[in-house]
Amino acid sequence: MQERGLKMSEFVAQFNLEVLNKGTDFDTMLLTITDVNRPGLQFHDFYDYFDPRRLQVVGKAEITYLKGLTEQRRRKCFDDLFLYDIPALVISRGLDCFPECLDSAREHGRTLLRTEDTTVEFTSRTIEFLNRYLAPCVTRHGVLLDISGEGVMITGDSGIGKSESAIELIMRGHRLVADDAVEIRRISNQLIGTAPEVIRHYIELRGIGVIDVRQLFGMSAIRAESQINLVVQFEQWDNTKFYDRLGIEDHYIDILDIQVPCVTIPVRPGRNLASIVEVAAMNNRHRRYGYNAAQELAQRVDLRAEGKTKG
Structure with missing residues (x-):
């Protein structure tokens, strides 16, 4: 799993923030957690449970409170805050910056920013963006497709037929997300897959x-990202191995501590793998909605056997 962090300079560019003061760590500071903090309690000298890794945001409420303080008291509020190694302090709504705030930021070498967004708009956008950017991430070898709304990742040894099956599925109207390498992020207990930027939309x-x-099939043949609902594993047919013919037992694979339904498809000449993957995707969707054909068949067989026994 990759350790992720967003450079403060990249964050400023992403949100088009005004830089009032560049901190001494502006080029090296990383945002590593998704939480933000409004330091109202800290301006009242309450620093218990204060996490300095969080981005600090002040809005109209905090500014109005600070206006009612003396210059010396305001300066102390900012000095106490900037003693901590915070990533930055952001002033929302385009509000004026107190001279005491700017002087304190310069003295302590802290980054001071400003946005035209309201506090709620800025914090919600920031949290949403950081949740995605900083999400736990792994890269897996395989092909990811959107098949009738089901995110299906096909895995297997190199040359087994993953990309060929993907092309046939695309020609049937399904959409490609990634080929060869799939970047998977865990976001809100869901697995979201996408392609690395350099190979996006390409298939070998x-x-x-x-x-x-x-270019060949048009925009309707691709999708930027997809939730991963099913993993289909291709493997060479092994005559000595028993393959499940009923599908009563559920199988799962662990990805970033999330259990994803998994089916194994044996590969040999004459099998239409694209059709099998398509059916597997539709069957997985039915199972998620509570219908299991294998269990229903087993129940019918049991009922028939009980009827014959009673007769």
């Missing part, structure tokens, strides 16, 4: 080479 087909799915 042995004998043909690399193709651009977006």
